Amino acid sequence: MGNSGGSLTTRSTGELQQLMRAAGFTGIDDTEALAEGWQVTDFADAGRRSLANLVQRTGTPAVMVSFLDSDVGFIEAATPDGSSWEGLLNRDMAESYEIPLEHFPIEPAMAGALTWAEAAGLTPDEEAIRQTLTGSALFAEELSSALLVALGIPGAT
Template sequence: MGDSGGSLTSRSATGLRGLMDAVGFDDVDEAEALADGWQVSDFAEARPRSLGDLVRRTGAPAVMVTFLDSDIGFVEAVTPGGGTWEGLLNRTMAESYGIPLEQFPVEPAVTGALAWSTAAGLKGDEELIRKTLTGSALFASELSALLSVALGIPGAQLPEPDDDEGDDEE
């Protein structure tokens, strides 16, 4: 079995860890600073209303991806104005798990992601968002990183290719 848990990206003037702990995220890692106040932090679990509670406290939009065995990502995003959208990462793998894909239609997710990006003061890339929500990857975290780039989150970067081979050799 692979990793589960999730990743949360938000803008905050303070560290995300304390806020996340306060609203019901468990086993929160220290946040990684991206740019322009955006941060990303991993967590083990979240209560059902944790994302909305965090957005209310920070007054900033946030996007959360919850992973299932490293294979699938369930995306939830909220804006302070009440805008929300949901999506699914790694649809082919999700189908093999028996997850009903019709519960995660792509076009409303693309529309919601673009609206979320605009509400966050960012410029989303519609084509890249669609590619992220329909694409496949070995690990859902790869698609999650691509989604952050597609949403226009400042400082978000694609994961480095696995270059472990030969790193320890002299």
């Protein structure tokens, strides 16, 4: 059985785990520092508004990927100005779970990802973002890591 938790990536000057708990995240694991203040933290569960609450508390953009048994990743991202986007990782596997792909169109996710990266002050790689949103991998976490790199998050590998 694979990972069914999630991963949150944001830039925070405060104690990220405390901020995440206050925003409604549970089962928070260790935080990995990337570069330029960016951090990645794994979690077990998040409430429906946890991401929006966290972005409001930190005042910085954040991207969250929730995993379904390491097979599928559900992307949610938000910025302090209230804009957000969502996407899906590992679409082929999502079909095997009968997840309706039409609920996760690629072009709006692409546009949202590029806008999000710009709001975060990053330099995204448009083609690499498209590859993560349309590609497949044995584990959705691989695509999630590739998405962070494609968004231009400093220190992501």
